[in-house]
Amino acid sequence: MKPQSPVQTPINLRTTGQQLHRRSWAEPWKIKMVEPIKKTTRRQREAALGAAGYNTFLLRSEDVYIDLLTDSGTSAMSDWQWAGIMLGDEAYAGSKNYYHLEDAVQKHYGFKHLIPTHQGRGAEHILSQIMIRPGDTVPGNMYFTTTRYHQEHAGAKFVDVIIDEAHDPVSLHPFKGNVDLAKLERVLKEAAHVPYVSLAVTVNMAGGQPVSMANARAVRELCTRYEVPVMLDATRAVENAWFIKAREPGFEGRTCAEILKEFCSYTDGCTMSGKKDALVNIGGWLSLNDGKLADKARNMVVIYEGLHTYGGMAGRDMEAMARGIEESVEDEHMRARVGQVEYLGELLQSYGVPVVVPIGGHAVYLDARRFYPNMPQDSFPAQTLSAELYLDAGVRSMERGIVSAGRDSATGKNHYPKLELVRLTIPRRVYTQAHMDVVAESVVAVYQQKVKAKGLKMVYEPEYLRFFQARFEPLKSKAKG
Ligand code: F0G
Numbered sequence: 001m002k003p004q005s006p007v008q009t010p011i012n013l014r015t016t017g018q019q020l021h022r023r024s025w026a027e028p029w030k031i032k033m034v035e036p037i038k039k040t041t042r043r044q045r046e047a048a049l050g051a052a053g054y055n056t057f058l059l060r061s062e063d064v065y066i067d068l069l070t071d072s073g074t075s076a077m078s079d080w081q082w083a084g085i086m087l088g089d090e091a092y093a094g095s096k097n098y099y100h101l102e103d104a105v106q107k108h109y110g111f112k113h114l115i116p117t118h119q120g121r122g123a124e125h126i127l128s129q130i131m132i133r134p135g136d137t138v139p140g141n142m143y144f145t146t147t148r149y150h151q152e153h154a155g156a157k158f159v160d161v162i163i164d165e166a167h168d169p170v171s172l173h174p175f176k177g178n179v180d181l182a183k184l185e186r187v188l189k190e191a192a193h194v195p196y197v198s199l200a201v202t203v204n205m206a207g208g209q210p211v212s213m214a215n216a217r218a219v220r221e222l223c224t225r226y227e228v229p230v231m232l233d234a235t236r237a238v239e240n241a242w243f244i245k246a247r248e249p250g251f252e253g254r255t256c257a258e259i260l261k262e263f264c265s266y267t268d269g270c271t272m273s274g275k276k277d278a279l280v281n282i283g284g285w286l287s288l289n290d291g292k293l294a295d296k297a298r299n300m301v302v303i304y305e306g307l308h309t310y311g312g313m314a315g316r317d318m319e320a321m322a323r324g325i326e327e328s329v330e331d332e333h334m335r336a337r338v339g340q341v342e343y344l345g346e347l348l349q350s351y352g353v354p355v356v357v358p359i360g361g362h363a364v365y366l367d368a369r370r371f372y373p374n375m376p377q378d379s380f381p382a383q384t385l386s387a388e389l390y391l392d393a394g395v396r397s398m399e400r401g402i403v404s405a406g407r408d409s410a411t412g413k414n415h416y417p418k419l420e421l422v423r424l425t426i427p428r429r430v431y432t433q434a435h436m437d438v439v440a441e442s443v444v445a446v447y448q449q450k451v452k453a454k455g456l457k458m459v460y461e462p463e464y465l466r467f468f469q470a471r472f473e474p475l476k477s478k479a480k481g
Pocket of ligand 1: 070071072119120122144146147204233235272274275284
């Protein structure tokens with residue numbers, strides 16, 4: 001698990017004559033094709049950010065130097081995946097690539113039925129529509145934006161049942177994504193109807209934090225007692241498996257593939273964004289063990305996504321995803337993937353920058369509250385930090401704080417999340433260690449200028465998932481904290 005520590009002093013064998021004690025890891029691939037990226041001047045970035053309403057989602061990617069907006073759909077595919085693209089069977093029905101995908105999902109995730117979708121939220125939509133009735137309650141280990149939206153859109157109330165430590169950016173709990181069983185039991189006892197429990201791994205909004213195998217087992221047991229199914233958001237479940245291998249006693253000797261399969265066995269189905277773990281640029285699926293429910297989902301997928309043997313994907317996309325799944329469960333891949341995120345996180349920590357700890361699986365989260373301790377949450381500290389980072393060196397990040405949290409669907413009031421974070425999300429197999437160094441140094445430069453930041457005001461707020469399209473303007477003077 002431990003990559004070489006960035007703060008370790010270099011070894012000079014010639015002058016010290018010491019034994020070489022350090023054994024570094026490196027990525028289990030080499031680069032076959034490159035994509036040029038361009039540097040911009042500060043003036044160009046100021047113009048670009050102004051035109052984008054201080055929202056990094058509205059920047060053109062051409063104006064970005066190092067793009068850490070998201071790990072979603074941004075992976076570099078392998079030569080084996082690209083070869084699979086050429087083997088696309090573009091039949092409308094029954095494409096052989098669908099069956100390859102079905103085999104890969106059954107082999108590694110273990111669920112019986114596969115309903116392909118264009119991406120994760122397509123699966124969330126179908127699952128919410130077939131399982132939720134108005135007035136239902138859905139407990140989950142912290143919300144994810146699109147997941148909660150679809151649950152609420154189907155008429156449910158979402159209740160957060162994650163452990164308290166998840167809301168504390170400095171708690172060192174090794175499995176900060178865990179479900180608080182007492183909180184969950186209270187909901188199961190008191191709510192009129194719970195269609196399913198929503199279990200996400202790793203937990204994106206908590207900082208990419210994992211859930212332990214013991215916790216998954218306990219959730220399963222509790223839900224079995226209350227006869228409530230558990231639905232997994234498996235988007236980063238292989239990264240979660242790596243953390244179980246690295247941190248949970250008894251799993252050191254097991255492979256990520258074995259751990260993933262066991263983890264999924266405690267759940268009844270999953271929604272999946274293949275754009276993350278599965279190493280593709282587009283694709284997703286819904287898996288279910290219950291045949292009757294799967295029939296309902298297959299019926300609904302034809303309305304919104306496409307026939308149940310392609311669900312919005314081309315045959316070639318399904319082949320790339322089937323192959324991506326095979327590559328994603330390799331331990332060496334995961335070591336490098338999570339190790340690179342940890343490398344950046346440790347570097348930032350060594351520079352004294354406030355980050356969420358432990359470092360998560362897909363991203364390093366800067367703690368904007370500690371970055372700007374006197375900035376009120378209504379001046380959008382994380383959105384401000386994300387803008388400042390772009391201005392400094394063209395690094396694109398994402399706000400994960402009050403803007404992302406949105407408004408309460410019943411009262412219309414702003415949610416005020418405890419976590420006010422900026423996510424530096426690392427695409428898989430895309431950037432090198434040198435890129436990580438450049439990013440860390442840019443974050444430090446912004447940290448050193450932190451007293452100058454004034455904050456932002458929101459000047460346009462879309463109705464749904466506002467963080468994607470909201471627009472901001474800089475405040476002229478600081479608001480009082
Ligand atoms: N669940 C989780 C945990 C996610 O992180 C995402 C997407 C989804 C579901 C939805 O999947 O994008 O394929 O429709 N997260 C992206 C991100 C957008 O940047 O974290 P999707």
